Amino acid sequence: MPLFKHEGIDFNYEIQGAGIPFLFLHGLGDNLKFAFETFNNDEKIQLISLDQRGHGKSGHDSRKLSYDRLANDALALMDYLGIQHFYVGGLSMGAGVAVNLAVHKTNRVLGLILLRSSATNEPMKKEVIEWFSTVSKYLPMKNGTQLFEKDPIFPSIKDTYPKAIDTFKRYFEDDASVNYNKKFIDIPSDSPIKSKSELTNLTIPTLILANNYDVIHPIEYSLFYARNIENASYYELTPKTVDAEKHKLEIDTYINTFIIRSSKN
Incomplete structure:
Protein backbone atom coordinates (compact mmCIF):
# COMPACT_ATOMS: atom_id res chain seq x y z
CA MET A 1 0.00 0.00 0.00
CA PRO A 2 1.93 3.08 -1.22
CA LEU A 3 1.53 6.17 0.96
CA PHE A 4 2.55 9.79 0.75
CA LYS A 5 2.33 12.43 3.47
CA HIS A 6 0.71 15.83 3.03
CA GLU A 7 -0.19 18.31 5.77
CA GLY A 8 0.70 15.65 8.32
CA ILE A 9 -1.79 13.16 6.87
CA ASP A 10 -0.94 9.81 5.24
CA PHE A 11 -2.65 9.31 1.88
CA ASN A 12 -3.13 5.95 0.20
CA TYR A 13 -2.75 5.94 -3.58
CA GLU A 14 -2.43 3.49 -6.46
CA ILE A 15 -1.04 3.58 -10.00
CA GLN A 16 -1.82 1.27 -12.91
CA GLY A 17 0.04 1.22 -16.21
CA ALA A 18 2.29 3.76 -17.90
CA GLY A 19 1.77 6.50 -20.41
CA ILE A 20 -0.44 9.59 -20.37
CA PRO A 21 -1.13 10.35 -16.68
CA PHE A 22 -4.82 10.41 -15.71
CA LEU A 23 -5.83 11.14 -12.12
CA PHE A 24 -9.33 9.72 -11.57
CA LEU A 25 -11.09 10.65 -8.30
CA HIS A 26 -13.82 8.79 -6.41
CA GLY A 27 -17.03 10.18 -4.97
CA LEU A 28 -18.22 10.94 -1.46
CA GLY A 29 -18.05 7.90 0.84
CA ASP A 30 -16.13 5.81 -1.69
CA ASN A 31 -12.42 4.99 -2.16
CA LEU A 32 -9.80 4.58 -4.88
CA LYS A 33 -11.09 1.13 -5.86
CA PHE A 34 -13.81 3.01 -7.72
CA ALA A 35 -11.34 4.25 -10.33
CA PHE A 36 -9.96 0.82 -11.17
CA GLU A 37 -13.37 -0.87 -11.15
CA THR A 38 -15.08 1.83 -13.22
CA PHE A 39 -12.51 2.48 -15.93
CA ASN A 40 -10.31 0.08 -17.92
CA ASN A 41 -7.46 2.25 -19.11
CA ASP A 42 -5.87 1.85 -22.52
CA GLU A 43 -2.21 0.75 -22.45
CA LYS A 44 -1.24 4.29 -23.48
CA ILE A 45 -2.80 5.73 -20.32
CA GLN A 46 -1.46 5.64 -16.77
CA LEU A 47 -4.36 5.48 -14.30
CA ILE A 48 -3.73 7.13 -10.92
CA SER A 49 -6.05 7.45 -7.95
CA LEU A 50 -5.96 8.09 -4.22
CA ASP A 51 -8.18 7.62 -1.22
CA GLN A 52 -9.20 11.23 -0.69
CA ARG A 53 -8.92 12.84 2.73
CA GLY A 54 -11.25 11.10 5.19
CA HIS A 55 -11.88 8.20 2.80
CA GLY A 56 -10.60 4.65 2.42
CA LYS A 57 -7.19 4.13 4.02
CA SER A 58 -6.19 7.80 4.02
CA GLY A 59 -6.22 9.87 7.18
CA HIS A 60 -7.99 13.10 8.09
CA ASP A 61 -7.81 15.91 10.59
CA SER A 62 -10.30 18.07 12.46
CA ARG A 63 -10.54 20.81 9.83
CA LYS A 64 -13.66 21.27 7.74
CA LEU A 65 -13.56 19.28 4.53
CA SER A 66 -13.94 21.28 1.33
CA TYR A 67 -13.43 21.00 -2.41
CA ASP A 68 -10.50 23.40 -2.11
CA ARG A 69 -8.77 21.15 0.42
CA LEU A 70 -9.44 17.97 -1.57
CA ALA A 71 -8.10 19.58 -4.75
CA ASN A 72 -4.94 20.62 -2.89
CA ASP A 73 -4.52 17.02 -1.71
CA ALA A 74 -4.87 15.71 -5.27
CA LEU A 75 -2.32 18.21 -6.57
CA ALA A 76 0.05 17.27 -3.74
CA LEU A 77 -0.04 13.65 -4.95
CA MET A 78 0.91 14.69 -8.48
CA ASP A 79 3.71 16.87 -7.08
CA TYR A 80 4.92 13.93 -5.00
CA LEU A 81 4.94 11.73 -8.12
CA GLY A 82 6.78 14.41 -10.08
CA ILE A 83 4.02 14.68 -12.69
CA GLN A 84 3.76 18.24 -13.94
CA HIS A 85 0.99 17.83 -16.53
CA PHE A 86 -1.91 15.41 -16.39
CA TYR A 87 -5.55 14.73 -17.14
CA VAL A 88 -7.91 14.84 -14.16
CA GLY A 89 -11.44 13.58 -13.74
CA GLY A 90 -13.84 12.15 -11.24
CA LEU A 91 -17.30 10.97 -10.35
CA SER A 92 -19.74 13.02 -8.27
CA MET A 93 -17.66 14.67 -5.51
CA GLY A 94 -14.59 13.59 -7.47
CA ALA A 95 -15.86 15.55 -10.48
CA GLY A 96 -16.15 18.60 -8.23
CA VAL A 97 -12.59 18.15 -6.99
CA ALA A 98 -11.40 17.76 -10.59
CA VAL A 99 -13.06 20.97 -11.82
CA ASN A 100 -11.78 22.86 -8.77
CA LEU A 101 -8.25 21.67 -9.51
CA ALA A 102 -8.56 22.50 -13.20
CA VAL A 103 -9.85 26.02 -12.50
CA HIS A 104 -7.08 26.86 -10.03
CA LYS A 105 -4.21 25.03 -11.75
CA THR A 106 -5.04 25.38 -15.44
CA ASN A 107 -1.36 25.32 -16.35
CA ARG A 108 -1.02 21.79 -14.93
CA VAL A 109 -4.15 20.15 -16.33
CA LEU A 110 -4.15 18.78 -19.89
CA GLY A 111 -7.81 17.80 -19.92
CA LEU A 112 -10.84 17.48 -17.65
CA ILE A 113 -13.34 14.63 -17.32
CA LEU A 114 -16.56 15.11 -15.35
CA LEU A 115 -18.69 12.04 -14.67
CA ARG A 116 -22.15 12.61 -13.16
CA SER A 117 -21.41 15.87 -11.34
CA SER A 118 -23.11 16.36 -7.97
CA ALA A 119 -22.60 20.14 -7.53
CA THR A 120 -21.91 23.27 -9.58
CA ASN A 121 -21.39 26.84 -8.38
CA GLU A 122 -24.00 25.92 -5.81
CA PRO A 123 -24.03 23.01 -3.32
CA MET A 124 -26.22 19.95 -3.65
CA LYS A 125 -29.97 20.42 -3.52
CA PHE A 184 -21.30 13.96 4.78
CA ILE A 185 -22.19 17.38 6.21
CA ASP A 186 -19.20 19.37 4.91
CA ILE A 187 -19.12 18.32 1.26
CA PRO A 188 -22.83 18.40 0.34
CA SER A 189 -22.95 21.98 1.69
CA ASP A 190 -19.88 23.13 -0.27
CA SER A 191 -19.52 23.91 -3.97
CA PRO A 192 -16.59 23.12 -6.31
CA ILE A 193 -16.57 26.65 -7.73
CA LYS A 194 -18.07 29.85 -6.33
CA SER A 195 -19.18 31.37 -9.62
CA LYS A 196 -19.65 30.19 -13.19
CA SER A 197 -17.31 33.01 -14.19
CA GLU A 198 -14.47 30.82 -12.86
CA LEU A 199 -15.06 28.57 -15.86
CA THR A 200 -14.47 31.39 -18.36
CA ASN A 201 -10.72 30.83 -18.63
CA LEU A 202 -11.04 27.04 -18.71
CA THR A 203 -10.19 26.26 -22.33
CA ILE A 204 -8.66 22.80 -21.92
CA PRO A 205 -10.39 19.84 -23.61
CA THR A 206 -13.26 18.69 -21.40
CA LEU A 207 -15.37 15.52 -21.49
CA ILE A 208 -18.70 15.52 -19.66
CA LEU A 209 -20.63 12.28 -19.09
CA ALA A 210 -24.04 12.01 -17.42
CA ASN A 211 -27.42 10.34 -17.51
CA ASN A 212 -30.94 11.52 -16.78
CA TYR A 213 -31.81 9.19 -13.93
CA ASP A 214 -30.11 10.28 -10.75
CA VAL A 215 -31.47 12.67 -8.08
CA ILE A 216 -28.06 13.08 -6.40
CA HIS A 217 -26.40 13.78 -9.78
CA PRO A 218 -29.05 15.72 -11.73
CA ILE A 219 -28.39 15.97 -15.43
CA GLU A 220 -28.75 19.75 -15.28
CA TYR A 221 -25.51 19.92 -13.26
CA SER A 222 -23.61 18.26 -16.08
CA LEU A 223 -25.35 20.50 -18.63
CA PHE A 224 -24.27 23.53 -16.58
CA TYR A 225 -20.63 22.58 -17.15
CA ALA A 226 -21.28 21.70 -20.80
CA ARG A 227 -22.75 25.17 -21.42
CA ASN A 228 -20.11 27.11 -19.52
CA ILE A 229 -16.85 25.37 -20.44
CA GLU A 230 -15.68 26.52 -23.87
CA ASN A 231 -14.08 23.32 -25.17
CA ALA A 232 -16.50 20.77 -23.70
CA SER A 233 -17.92 17.63 -25.28
CA TYR A 234 -21.07 16.20 -23.68
CA TYR A 235 -22.47 12.67 -23.91
CA GLU A 236 -25.29 10.87 -22.16
CA LEU A 237 -24.54 7.44 -20.74
CA THR A 238 -26.81 4.44 -20.60
CA PRO A 239 -27.88 4.28 -16.91
CA LYS A 240 -26.19 1.48 -14.98
CA THR A 241 -29.60 0.26 -13.80
CA VAL A 242 -30.70 -0.19 -17.41
CA ASP A 243 -27.59 -1.97 -18.72
CA ALA A 244 -24.54 -2.08 -16.43
CA GLU A 245 -22.29 -3.69 -19.06
CA LYS A 246 -23.13 -1.09 -21.69
CA HIS A 247 -22.71 1.70 -19.11
CA LYS A 248 -19.17 0.57 -18.32
CA LEU A 249 -18.24 0.05 -21.96
CA GLU A 250 -19.38 3.57 -22.77
CA ILE A 251 -17.26 5.03 -19.96
CA ASP A 252 -14.19 3.10 -21.11
CA THR A 253 -14.69 4.10 -24.75
CA TYR A 254 -15.42 7.78 -24.15
CA ILE A 255 -12.55 8.33 -21.68
CA ASN A 256 -9.89 6.36 -23.54
CA THR A 257 -10.79 7.99 -26.86
CA PHE A 258 -10.91 11.47 -25.33
CA ILE A 259 -7.52 11.24 -23.62
CA ILE A 260 -5.67 9.63 -26.52
CA ARG A 261 -7.13 11.94 -29.19
CA SER A 262 -6.76 15.19 -27.24
CA SER A 263 -3.21 14.34 -26.19
CA LYS A 264 -2.19 14.31 -29.87
CA ASN A 265 -3.43 17.88 -30.48
Missing part, protein backbone atom coordinates in the same frame (compact mmCIF):
# COMPACT_ATOMS: atom_id res chain seq x y z
CA LYS A 126 -31.35 21.14 -0.03
CA GLU A 127 -33.27 17.87 -0.07
CA VAL A 128 -30.11 15.86 -0.78
CA ILE A 129 -28.09 17.83 1.81
CA GLU A 130 -30.69 16.82 4.37
CA TRP A 131 -30.39 13.15 3.34
CA PHE A 132 -26.63 13.14 3.86
CA SER A 133 -26.92 15.06 7.13
CA THR A 134 -29.40 12.51 8.47
CA VAL A 135 -27.13 9.59 7.55
CA SER A 136 -24.18 11.36 9.18
CA LYS A 137 -26.10 11.65 12.43
CA TYR A 138 -26.64 7.90 12.71
CA LEU A 139 -23.29 6.63 11.41
CA PRO A 140 -21.45 6.69 14.79
CA MET A 141 -24.41 5.21 16.70
CA LYS A 142 -24.84 1.62 17.78
CA ASN A 143 -27.53 0.05 15.58
CA GLY A 144 -27.21 3.11 13.35
CA THR A 145 -28.66 1.38 10.30
CA GLN A 146 -31.84 0.44 12.15
CA LEU A 147 -32.18 3.94 13.59
CA PHE A 148 -31.71 5.46 10.14
CA GLU A 149 -34.50 3.25 8.78
CA LYS A 150 -36.81 4.54 11.53
CA ASP A 151 -36.06 8.20 10.86
CA PRO A 152 -39.03 10.16 9.42
CA ILE A 153 -36.94 11.13 6.37
CA PHE A 154 -36.26 7.52 5.36
CA PRO A 155 -39.58 6.91 3.50
CA SER A 156 -39.15 10.08 1.46
CA ILE A 157 -35.64 9.00 0.36
CA LYS A 158 -36.98 5.58 -0.54
CA ASP A 159 -39.84 7.08 -2.55
CA THR A 160 -37.74 9.74 -4.28
CA TYR A 161 -34.60 7.77 -5.12
CA PRO A 162 -34.59 4.16 -3.84
CA LYS A 163 -31.06 3.48 -5.08
CA ALA A 164 -29.74 6.04 -2.58
CA ILE A 165 -30.84 3.78 0.27
CA ASP A 166 -28.37 1.06 -0.79
CA THR A 167 -25.58 3.64 -1.03
CA PHE A 168 -26.33 5.12 2.39
CA LYS A 169 -26.52 1.70 4.03
CA ARG A 170 -23.05 0.82 2.70
CA TYR A 171 -21.65 3.75 4.65
CA PHE A 172 -22.50 1.95 7.90
CA GLU A 173 -20.15 -0.89 6.86
CA ASP A 174 -17.31 1.47 5.92
CA ASP A 175 -14.89 2.38 8.73
CA ALA A 176 -13.85 5.65 7.07
CA SER A 177 -17.49 6.75 6.80
CA VAL A 178 -18.28 5.83 10.39
CA ASN A 179 -15.12 7.39 11.83
CA TYR A 180 -15.20 10.53 9.71
CA ASN A 181 -18.92 11.03 9.21
CA LYS A 182 -18.62 14.84 9.27
CA LYS A 183 -17.65 14.74 5.58
Whole structure:
Protein backbone atom coordinates (compact mmCIF):
# COMPACT_ATOMS: atom_id res chain seq x y z
CA MET A 1 0.00 0.00 0.00
CA PRO A 2 1.93 3.08 -1.22
CA LEU A 3 1.53 6.17 0.96
CA PHE A 4 2.55 9.79 0.75
CA LYS A 5 2.33 12.43 3.47
CA HIS A 6 0.71 15.83 3.03
CA GLU A 7 -0.19 18.31 5.77
CA GLY A 8 0.70 15.65 8.32
CA ILE A 9 -1.79 13.16 6.87
CA ASP A 10 -0.94 9.81 5.24
CA PHE A 11 -2.65 9.31 1.88
CA ASN A 12 -3.13 5.95 0.20
CA TYR A 13 -2.75 5.94 -3.58
CA GLU A 14 -2.43 3.49 -6.46
CA ILE A 15 -1.04 3.58 -10.00
CA GLN A 16 -1.82 1.27 -12.91
CA GLY A 17 0.04 1.22 -16.21
CA ALA A 18 2.29 3.76 -17.90
CA GLY A 19 1.77 6.50 -20.41
CA ILE A 20 -0.44 9.59 -20.37
CA PRO A 21 -1.13 10.35 -16.68
CA PHE A 22 -4.82 10.41 -15.71
CA LEU A 23 -5.83 11.14 -12.12
CA PHE A 24 -9.33 9.72 -11.57
CA LEU A 25 -11.09 10.65 -8.30
CA HIS A 26 -13.82 8.79 -6.41
CA GLY A 27 -17.03 10.18 -4.97
CA LEU A 28 -18.22 10.94 -1.46
CA GLY A 29 -18.05 7.90 0.84
CA ASP A 30 -16.13 5.81 -1.69
CA ASN A 31 -12.42 4.99 -2.16
CA LEU A 32 -9.80 4.58 -4.88
CA LYS A 33 -11.09 1.13 -5.86
CA PHE A 34 -13.81 3.01 -7.72
CA ALA A 35 -11.34 4.25 -10.33
CA PHE A 36 -9.96 0.82 -11.17
CA GLU A 37 -13.37 -0.87 -11.15
CA THR A 38 -15.08 1.83 -13.22
CA PHE A 39 -12.51 2.48 -15.93
CA ASN A 40 -10.31 0.08 -17.92
CA ASN A 41 -7.46 2.25 -19.11
CA ASP A 42 -5.87 1.85 -22.52
CA GLU A 43 -2.21 0.75 -22.45
CA LYS A 44 -1.24 4.29 -23.48
CA ILE A 45 -2.80 5.73 -20.32
CA GLN A 46 -1.46 5.64 -16.77
CA LEU A 47 -4.36 5.48 -14.30
CA ILE A 48 -3.73 7.13 -10.92
CA SER A 49 -6.05 7.45 -7.95
CA LEU A 50 -5.96 8.09 -4.22
CA ASP A 51 -8.18 7.62 -1.22
CA GLN A 52 -9.20 11.23 -0.69
CA ARG A 53 -8.92 12.84 2.73
CA GLY A 54 -11.25 11.10 5.19
CA HIS A 55 -11.88 8.20 2.80
CA GLY A 56 -10.60 4.65 2.42
CA LYS A 57 -7.19 4.13 4.02
CA SER A 58 -6.19 7.80 4.02
CA GLY A 59 -6.22 9.87 7.18
CA HIS A 60 -7.99 13.10 8.09
CA ASP A 61 -7.81 15.91 10.59
CA SER A 62 -10.30 18.07 12.46
CA ARG A 63 -10.54 20.81 9.83
CA LYS A 64 -13.66 21.27 7.74
CA LEU A 65 -13.56 19.28 4.53
CA SER A 66 -13.94 21.28 1.33
CA TYR A 67 -13.43 21.00 -2.41
CA ASP A 68 -10.50 23.40 -2.11
CA ARG A 69 -8.77 21.15 0.42
CA LEU A 70 -9.44 17.97 -1.57
CA ALA A 71 -8.10 19.58 -4.75
CA ASN A 72 -4.94 20.62 -2.89
CA ASP A 73 -4.52 17.02 -1.71
CA ALA A 74 -4.87 15.71 -5.27
CA LEU A 75 -2.32 18.21 -6.57
CA ALA A 76 0.05 17.27 -3.74
CA LEU A 77 -0.04 13.65 -4.95
CA MET A 78 0.91 14.69 -8.48
CA ASP A 79 3.71 16.87 -7.08
CA TYR A 80 4.92 13.93 -5.00
CA LEU A 81 4.94 11.73 -8.12
CA GLY A 82 6.78 14.41 -10.08
CA ILE A 83 4.02 14.68 -12.69
CA GLN A 84 3.76 18.24 -13.94
CA HIS A 85 0.99 17.83 -16.53
CA PHE A 86 -1.91 15.41 -16.39
CA TYR A 87 -5.55 14.73 -17.14
CA VAL A 88 -7.91 14.84 -14.16
CA GLY A 89 -11.44 13.58 -13.74
CA GLY A 90 -13.84 12.15 -11.24
CA LEU A 91 -17.30 10.97 -10.35
CA SER A 92 -19.74 13.02 -8.27
CA MET A 93 -17.66 14.67 -5.51
CA GLY A 94 -14.59 13.59 -7.47
CA ALA A 95 -15.86 15.55 -10.48
CA GLY A 96 -16.15 18.60 -8.23
CA VAL A 97 -12.59 18.15 -6.99
CA ALA A 98 -11.40 17.76 -10.59
CA VAL A 99 -13.06 20.97 -11.82
CA ASN A 100 -11.78 22.86 -8.77
CA LEU A 101 -8.25 21.67 -9.51
CA ALA A 102 -8.56 22.50 -13.20
CA VAL A 103 -9.85 26.02 -12.50
CA HIS A 104 -7.08 26.86 -10.03
CA LYS A 105 -4.21 25.03 -11.75
CA THR A 106 -5.04 25.38 -15.44
CA ASN A 107 -1.36 25.32 -16.35
CA ARG A 108 -1.02 21.79 -14.93
CA VAL A 109 -4.15 20.15 -16.33
CA LEU A 110 -4.15 18.78 -19.89
CA GLY A 111 -7.81 17.80 -19.92
CA LEU A 112 -10.84 17.48 -17.65
CA ILE A 113 -13.34 14.63 -17.32
CA LEU A 114 -16.56 15.11 -15.35
CA LEU A 115 -18.69 12.04 -14.67
CA ARG A 116 -22.15 12.61 -13.16
CA SER A 117 -21.41 15.87 -11.34
CA SER A 118 -23.11 16.36 -7.97
CA ALA A 119 -22.60 20.14 -7.53
CA THR A 120 -21.91 23.27 -9.58
CA ASN A 121 -21.39 26.84 -8.38
CA GLU A 122 -24.00 25.92 -5.81
CA PRO A 123 -24.03 23.01 -3.32
CA MET A 124 -26.22 19.95 -3.65
CA LYS A 125 -29.97 20.42 -3.52
CA LYS A 126 -31.35 21.14 -0.03
CA GLU A 127 -33.27 17.87 -0.07
CA VAL A 128 -30.11 15.86 -0.78
CA ILE A 129 -28.09 17.83 1.81
CA GLU A 130 -30.69 16.82 4.37
CA TRP A 131 -30.39 13.15 3.34
CA PHE A 132 -26.63 13.14 3.86
CA SER A 133 -26.92 15.06 7.13
CA THR A 134 -29.40 12.51 8.47
CA VAL A 135 -27.13 9.59 7.55
CA SER A 136 -24.18 11.36 9.18
CA LYS A 137 -26.10 11.65 12.43
CA TYR A 138 -26.64 7.90 12.71
CA LEU A 139 -23.29 6.63 11.41
CA PRO A 140 -21.45 6.69 14.79
CA MET A 141 -24.41 5.21 16.70
CA LYS A 142 -24.84 1.62 17.78
CA ASN A 143 -27.53 0.05 15.58
CA GLY A 144 -27.21 3.11 13.35
CA THR A 145 -28.66 1.38 10.30
CA GLN A 146 -31.84 0.44 12.15
CA LEU A 147 -32.18 3.94 13.59
CA PHE A 148 -31.71 5.46 10.14
CA GLU A 149 -34.50 3.25 8.78
CA LYS A 150 -36.81 4.54 11.53
CA ASP A 151 -36.06 8.20 10.86
CA PRO A 152 -39.03 10.16 9.42
CA ILE A 153 -36.94 11.13 6.37
CA PHE A 154 -36.26 7.52 5.36
CA PRO A 155 -39.58 6.91 3.50
CA SER A 156 -39.15 10.08 1.46
CA ILE A 157 -35.64 9.00 0.36
CA LYS A 158 -36.98 5.58 -0.54
CA ASP A 159 -39.84 7.08 -2.55
CA THR A 160 -37.74 9.74 -4.28
CA TYR A 161 -34.60 7.77 -5.12
CA PRO A 162 -34.59 4.16 -3.84
CA LYS A 163 -31.06 3.48 -5.08
CA ALA A 164 -29.74 6.04 -2.58
CA ILE A 165 -30.84 3.78 0.27
CA ASP A 166 -28.37 1.06 -0.79
CA THR A 167 -25.58 3.64 -1.03
CA PHE A 168 -26.33 5.12 2.39
CA LYS A 169 -26.52 1.70 4.03
CA ARG A 170 -23.05 0.82 2.70
CA TYR A 171 -21.65 3.75 4.65
CA PHE A 172 -22.50 1.95 7.90
CA GLU A 173 -20.15 -0.89 6.86
CA ASP A 174 -17.31 1.47 5.92
CA ASP A 175 -14.89 2.38 8.73
CA ALA A 176 -13.85 5.65 7.07
CA SER A 177 -17.49 6.75 6.80
CA VAL A 178 -18.28 5.83 10.39
CA ASN A 179 -15.12 7.39 11.83
CA TYR A 180 -15.20 10.53 9.71
CA ASN A 181 -18.92 11.03 9.21
CA LYS A 182 -18.62 14.84 9.27
CA LYS A 183 -17.65 14.74 5.58
CA PHE A 184 -21.30 13.96 4.78
CA ILE A 185 -22.19 17.38 6.21
CA ASP A 186 -19.20 19.37 4.91
CA ILE A 187 -19.12 18.32 1.26
CA PRO A 188 -22.83 18.40 0.34
CA SER A 189 -22.95 21.98 1.69
CA ASP A 190 -19.88 23.13 -0.27
CA SER A 191 -19.52 23.91 -3.97
CA PRO A 192 -16.59 23.12 -6.31
CA ILE A 193 -16.57 26.65 -7.73
CA LYS A 194 -18.07 29.85 -6.33
CA SER A 195 -19.18 31.37 -9.62
CA LYS A 196 -19.65 30.19 -13.19
CA SER A 197 -17.31 33.01 -14.19
CA GLU A 198 -14.47 30.82 -12.86
CA LEU A 199 -15.06 28.57 -15.86
CA THR A 200 -14.47 31.39 -18.36
CA ASN A 201 -10.72 30.83 -18.63
CA LEU A 202 -11.04 27.04 -18.71
CA THR A 203 -10.19 26.26 -22.33
CA ILE A 204 -8.66 22.80 -21.92
CA PRO A 205 -10.39 19.84 -23.61
CA THR A 206 -13.26 18.69 -21.40
CA LEU A 207 -15.37 15.52 -21.49
CA ILE A 208 -18.70 15.52 -19.66
CA LEU A 209 -20.63 12.28 -19.09
CA ALA A 210 -24.04 12.01 -17.42
CA ASN A 211 -27.42 10.34 -17.51
CA ASN A 212 -30.94 11.52 -16.78
CA TYR A 213 -31.81 9.19 -13.93
CA ASP A 214 -30.11 10.28 -10.75
CA VAL A 215 -31.47 12.67 -8.08
CA ILE A 216 -28.06 13.08 -6.40
CA HIS A 217 -26.40 13.78 -9.78
CA PRO A 218 -29.05 15.72 -11.73
CA ILE A 219 -28.39 15.97 -15.43
CA GLU A 220 -28.75 19.75 -15.28
CA TYR A 221 -25.51 19.92 -13.26
CA SER A 222 -23.61 18.26 -16.08
CA LEU A 223 -25.35 20.50 -18.63
CA PHE A 224 -24.27 23.53 -16.58
CA TYR A 225 -20.63 22.58 -17.15
CA ALA A 226 -21.28 21.70 -20.80
CA ARG A 227 -22.75 25.17 -21.42
CA ASN A 228 -20.11 27.11 -19.52
CA ILE A 229 -16.85 25.37 -20.44
CA GLU A 230 -15.68 26.52 -23.87
CA ASN A 231 -14.08 23.32 -25.17
CA ALA A 232 -16.50 20.77 -23.70
CA SER A 233 -17.92 17.63 -25.28
CA TYR A 234 -21.07 16.20 -23.68
CA TYR A 235 -22.47 12.67 -23.91
CA GLU A 236 -25.29 10.87 -22.16
CA LEU A 237 -24.54 7.44 -20.74
CA THR A 238 -26.81 4.44 -20.60
CA PRO A 239 -27.88 4.28 -16.91
CA LYS A 240 -26.19 1.48 -14.98
CA THR A 241 -29.60 0.26 -13.80
CA VAL A 242 -30.70 -0.19 -17.41
CA ASP A 243 -27.59 -1.97 -18.72
CA ALA A 244 -24.54 -2.08 -16.43
CA GLU A 245 -22.29 -3.69 -19.06
CA LYS A 246 -23.13 -1.09 -21.69
CA HIS A 247 -22.71 1.70 -19.11
CA LYS A 248 -19.17 0.57 -18.32
CA LEU A 249 -18.24 0.05 -21.96
CA GLU A 250 -19.38 3.57 -22.77
CA ILE A 251 -17.26 5.03 -19.96
CA ASP A 252 -14.19 3.10 -21.11
CA THR A 253 -14.69 4.10 -24.75
CA TYR A 254 -15.42 7.78 -24.15
CA ILE A 255 -12.55 8.33 -21.68
CA ASN A 256 -9.89 6.36 -23.54
CA THR A 257 -10.79 7.99 -26.86
CA PHE A 258 -10.91 11.47 -25.33
CA ILE A 259 -7.52 11.24 -23.62
CA ILE A 260 -5.67 9.63 -26.52
CA ARG A 261 -7.13 11.94 -29.19
CA SER A 262 -6.76 15.19 -27.24
CA SER A 263 -3.21 14.34 -26.19
CA LYS A 264 -2.19 14.31 -29.87
CA ASN A 265 -3.43 17.88 -30.48
